[in-house]
Amino acid sequence: MLLAALPATLRAQGGSPSATLAARGILVGTWVSRTPLGGDQAEVRLVQPMLMAHATAYDRHLRVTGTVDFEAWTIPDGELTIGMWGEGFVDRRHPHTIIHELVASGVGQVGSATVSLSGGKGFAAFGSDDPANRLTLRYPVNHHWSQLLERAVLTGGVLTGPVMLEVSLFNGDEPAYPEQAPNFGRFGDSWSTRLTVFPVHGLQVEASYASVQSPEHRDGSGTGQDKWHASGQWTRPLAGRPFYAMAEWARTTEGDGLFSYQSLLAEGSWDVGRTRLYYQFERTDRPEEERIFGQPTRSIRPHIEDATLGTTTWTLNTAGAGYDLTAGGGDLRLRPFVEVSYASVALSGPGVFDPVAWYGGTDFWGVSLGVTVGLGRTAFTHLMGRYGVAEDAMERTRAPHHH
Amino acid sequence: MQIIRRMLVACTAALLFLPGCGGSDSSTGPTPTRVIAVASGDGETAVVVGSVTLGARLTDGAGAPVQGAEVTWSVVSGGGSINPTSTTDAAGVATATFALGQVAGPQRARATASGVSSPAAFTVTAVAGPASQLTKSTGDGQSGYAGSPLALPYAVLAQDQYNNPVAGVTVNWTVTSGGGSLSAPTSVTSTAGAATVVHTLGPSVTAQTVTAAAPSIAGSPVTFSSTGAVGIQLVSTVPVPANYGLHDTYVRDGLAFLCVWDEGIFIYDIGNGVAGGTITAPRFVSSVKTAGGNVHNAWWYHAPGGSKRYLFVGEEGPGSVGSASSGSIHVVDVSNLAAPVEVGSYTLAGAGAHNVWVDEVNEILYAAFYNGGVVALDVSGTLPANLATRELARIRPGGDGNTYVWGVMQYQGDIYASDMLSGFWRLRYAAGSFSIVGGGNNVPERYTSDLWAHNGYGYTGGWGYRGAQAGNALKVWQLGTGAPALVDSVITSGITTVSDVQVSADGKLLVFSTENGPNAGLHVHSLAGSPGHPTPLTRYLVSQGLHTATVETIAGRTYVFAARNPASPALLIFDITSLTP
Numbered sequence: 012m013l014l015a016a017l018p019a020t021l022r023a024q025g026g027s028p029s030a031t032l033a034a035r036g037i038l039v040g041t042w043v044s045r046t047p048l049g050g051d052q053a054e055v056r057l058v059q060p061m062l063m064a065h066a067t068a069y070d071r072h073l074r075v076t077g078t079v080d081f082e083a084w085t086i087p088d089g090e091l092t093i094g095m096w097g098e099g100f101v102d103r104r105h106p107h108t109i110i111h112e113l114v115a116s117g118v119g120q121v122g123s124a125t126v127s128l129s130g131g132k133g134f135a136a137f138g139s140d141d142p143a144n145r146l147t148l149r150y151p152v153n154h155h156w157s158q159l160l161e162r163a164v165l166t167g168g169v170l171t172g173p174v175m176l177e178v179s180l181f182n183g184d185e186p187a188y189p190e191q192a193p194n195f196g197r198f199g200d201s202w203s204t205r206l207t208v209f210p211v212h213g214l215q216v217e218a219s220y221a222s223v224q225s226p227e228h229r230d231g232s233g234t235g236q237d238k239w240h241a242s243g244q245w246t247r248p249l250a251g252r253p254f255y256a257m258a259e260w261a262r263t264t265e266g267d268g269l270f271s272y273q274s275l276l277a278e279g280s281w282d283v284g285r286t287r288l289y290y291q292f293e294r295t296d297r298p299e300e301e302r303i304f305g306q307p308t309r310s311i312r313p314h315i316e317d318a319t320l321g322t323t324t325w326t327l328n329t330a331g332a333g334y335d336l337t338a339g340g341g342d343l344r345l346r347p348f349v350e351v352s353y354a355s356v357a358l359s360g361p362g363v364f365d366p367v368a369w370y371g372g373t374d375f376w377g378v379s380l381g382v383t384v385g386l387g388r389t390a391f392t393h394l395m396g397r398y399g400v401a402e403d404a405m406e407r408t409r410a411p412h413h414h
Numbered sequence: 415m416q417i418i419r420r421m422l423v424a425c426t427a428a429l430l431f432l433p434g435c436g437g438s439d440s441s442t443g444p445t446p447t448r449v450i451a452v453a454s455g456d457g458e459t460a461v462v463v464g465s466v467t468l469g470a471r472l473t474d475g476a477g478a479p480v481q482g483a484e485v486t487w488s489v490v491s492g493g494g495s496i497n498p499t500s501t502t503d504a505a506g507v508a509t510a511t512f513a514l515g516q517v518a519g520p521q522r523a524r525a526t527a528s529g530v531s532s533p534a535a536f537t538v539t540a541v542a543g544p545a546s547q548l549t550k551s552t553g554d555g556q557s558g559y560a561g562s563p564l565a566l567p568y569a570v571l572a573q574d575q576y577n578n579p580v581a582g583v584t585v586n587w588t589v590t591s592g593g594g595s596l597s598a599p600t601s602v603t604s605t606a607g608a609a610t611v612v613h614t615l616g617p618s619v620t621a622q623t624v625t626a627a628a629p630s631i632a633g634s635p636v637t638f639s640s641t642g643a644v645g646i647q648l649v650s651t652v653p654v655p656a657n658y659g660l661h662d663t664y665v666r667d668g669l670a671f672l673c674v675w676d677e678g679i680f681i682y683d684i685g686n687g688v689a690g691g692t693i694t695a696p697r698f699v700s701s702v703k704t705a706g707g708n709v710h711n712a713w714w715y716h717a718p719g720g721s722k723r724y725l726f727v728g729e730e731g732p733g734s735v736g737s738a739s740s741g742s743i744h745v746v747d748v749s750n751l752a753a754p755v756e757v758g759s760y761t762l763a764g765a766g767a768h769n770v771w772v773d774e775v776n777e778i779l780y781a782a783f784y785n786g787g788v789v790a791l792d793v794s795g796t797l798p799a800n801l802a803t804r805e806l807a808r809i810r811p812g813g814d815g816n817t818y819v820w821g822v823m824q825y826q827g828d829i830y831a832s833d834m835l836s837g838f839w840r841l842r843y844a845a846g847s848f849s850i851v852g853g854g855n856n857v858p859e860r861y862t863s864d865l866w867a868h869n870g871y872g873y874t875g876g877w878g879y880r881g882a883q884a885g886n887a888l889k890v891w892q893l894g895t896g897a898p899a900l901v902d903s904v905i906t907s908g909i910t911t912v913s914d915v916q917v918s919a920d921g922k923l924l925v926f927s928t929e930n931g932p933n934a935g936l937h938v939h940s941l942a943g944s945p946g947h948p949t950p951l952t953r954y955l956v957s958q959g960l961h962t963a964t965v966e967t968i969a970g971r972t973y974v975f976a977a978r979n980p981a982s983p984a985l986l987i988f989d990i991t992s993l994t995p
Binding site for chain 1: 658676815835878
């Protein structure tokens with residue numbers, strides 16, 4: 012279908028195919044001062060182990076992007092973190108699906124506009140870049156408010172001048188475990204759109220909307236979500252040194268507005284020689300749900316009744332520093348880093364969830380010490396979640412990978 | 415007289431020259447000239463029937479070794495043997511080989527010599543040899559309810575060749591017939607030589623066997639056999655669409671109304687005759703999806719005049735415990751069972767319906783409306799499309815921020831309400847208004863779930879985690895004239911929720927369903943001894959958990975209609991008649 016969408020001349024042309032392959036992973040030790048019912052906790056894990064491929068043909072008119080995620084084996088019970096939420100995991104980040112993305116894109120010109128059609132499993136056109144492609148090791152609480160990923164997705168994009176518009180159709184269901192494929196029978200029950208403007212080089216401003224049907228119930232009987240997102244991103248040197256800053260706002264409502272979750276996040280980095288200093292502020296709401304017996308970091312999926320206990324607001328400050336041991340190049344890249352987070356939680360509005368009873372307090376510390384290992388030229392530049400025209404546009408404001 | 419004098423003289427002479435004559439005053443006798451003491455071997459450990467070399471040192475009064483003296487050895491306990499004599503060497507030490515007896519435990523010997531006042535005492539600990547035999551100990555031949563754990567564990571005994579218990583032997587347990595499960599696949603023998611396991615019987619009512627095996631040990635494997643008696647017997651399974659699943663079932667006149675969230679009401683014939691169904695083979699009659707579709711529970715209303723036209727359906731929409739809820743009560747006309755149709759509804763703004771109870775004599779429907787409290791509706795006569803005009807009264811017993819009513823039930827003229835936040839209440843409806851008779855704020859440590867009242871007692875469940883406290887308690891309340899008084903609690907480990915509670919019509923069985931944990935399923939207790947103090951009879955575990963359990967007596971038998979949660983949601987019909995005391 013994608014090939015058919017290409018101009019006949021391109022199909023005949025063939026072009027010069029190319030491909031890149033890279034791998035990346037983070038060996039990290041993390042300590043968190045409070046965990047549900049369990050006091051302090053520390054662990055060492057290999058997180059975000061990924062194999063990333065990108066191939067082009069027909070002079071880049073045909074592209075395939077793929078990322079295989081091995082967290083199903085390295086963190087089957089999730090990653091220790093502060094305040095993270097999603098896919099049944101609470102206070103631990105869930106492992107992503109094994110086929111994290113596999114998307115083919117056809118890109119062509121229509122007059123002065125570049126157009127693309129992308130299809131496969133991956134990210135819908137919504138929100139900001141995946142946290143795995145940004146600064147901090149710690150996934151923000153707002154991961155599920157600011158990204159839509161691991162869906163069967165079809166995205167059309169138009170890029171003309173400084174304006175890019177994308178529209179995605181996808182299935183609403185979130186995967187519940189790493190091996191689970193999207194519910195293809197629900198493809199098209201949800202949609203999203205993202206408008207991005209690039210007024211000057213290094214600056215992008217984005218606004219997104221998504222209508223997601225029953226994300227938390229695979230068969231489609233759960234409540235739907237309306238999602239809004241807006242962000243601004245700056246990627247231009249400051250005082251002659253690489254500088255990056257991004258601020259985003261997200262809002263998700265569910266159950267015809269019965270539930271509403273908001274998020275504000277700002278982050279930035281500044282490179283001093285081979286050292287990268289970074290900081291992230293986040294204030295995000297998350298739902299509190301009934302937990303599973305004996306598994307206080309898991310909630311029941313699917314819900315068998317109303318199990319929401321209230322909404323909490325998490326405020327986090329995360330600062331870190333990374334050092335590029337192998338800045339001279341080569342296929343092996345090593346980036347040791349240290350990252351410290353301080354967080355607080357409070358019940359937002361009415362509800363029966365008691366953070367003090369659950370955690371033994373309302374403030375948290377988290378410290379991570381690790382090293383990011385990259386293999387391959389594109390280990391730190393592989394662009395996840397941007398397909399077709401979005402891939403080209405992001406070259407204008409590429410955000411730095413963490414650490 | 416002369417005889418007496420001679421005796422006194424003789425005795426005086428004896429006291430002067432012979433020790434001990436005429437008395438026991440040793441202070442007047444000679445002191446021992448030698449001392450014998452332990453030199454080696456005391457406190458040692460050896461395998462039974464093994465040997466240990468004992469050594470005794472003989473010294474003179476000045477503490478110098480005595481060489482060449484004969485030491486006499488003897489066994490005090492343990493049944494072993496020892497060299498009868500040995501001679502001291504230059505160091506004053508004499509040795510002997512203590513051959514231990516066959517009994518594990520302390521074995522004692524002693525050594526003595528001429529001129530010694532007290533012997534040297536030796537204690538050697540004999541330990542069992544390697545396990546050589548595995549034998550059946552206790553637990554064989556029991557009878558229990560199919561699907562339930564047996565009252566006593568199976569035990570095997572590992573022993574050495576002399577029948578001493580052997581600790582640390584790993585025993586592998588296997589169910590070899592009848593199904594069921596074991597508390598552990600292996601267990602290790604204790605210091606008493608025993609390894610145990612608990613057998614939860616499978617569904618079979620025939621003999622069920624389990625073997626215990628320890629490699630290379632005579633007698634292994636050992637086979638235990640117990641018999642499963644009919645307890646909770648699954649007689650029928652009716653799958654429902656795999657969305658959120660089945661929430662509740664209402665049973666009356668041979669019909670089962672299945673309340674399937676997001677799908678509607680499914681009517682099955684279980685003996686009514688309308689579709690030829692039976693308890694063991696229910697037949698689908700029809701279905702209806704009320705507006706919204708979040709069907710949670712139902713009540714087929716039999717009016718005093720004989721009308722059976724209306725089915726009241728409670729819908730449970732999205733909510734947040736303690737603060738928000740949604741969903742209405744819908745009225746379905748079931749005059750034509752083959753084509754039921756919705757004809758009315760009642761909505762309470764800002765709150766959602768949960769369980770309902772109908773006072774059919776006085777034609778009043780009482781509904782739990784979570785944060786909206788309890789509502790009374792007039793359901794007499796022909797009902798309008800909007801039942802707002804039929805509202806008689808409402809009450810939020812816990813007050814603002816402390817009301818989230820799960821269920822209501824009429825009992826002996828009063829209305830009892832279980833409030834997730836504020837506990838168990840006794841209310842009264844009269845002359846168009848509710849009043850509080852008593853109770854409330856009496857379960858602060860748990861969220862309260864369902865309720866039932868019978869025999870002068872009330873029974874309430876628990877839900878989820880309240881802080882760190884799981885809702886794993888079934889509370890028993892005495893219902894007098896005022897506030898309910900807590901008299902007992904039944905704690906079920908391995909769950910977080912007691913999701914539904916009911917007493918059988920004869921008042922003899924207390925049935926409750928549980929969710930979220932390894933012991934989720936159906937639990938049956940006896941009330942025959944005392945309705946205030948339930949005693950466990952048996953259980954039927956369902957890994958997904960059971961959301962509700964409706965108890966009905968049909969043709970003299972007692973059935974439970976239980977809602978199995980996703981995945982594979984279904985109505986499970988159990989026959990529990992045999993459990994009736």
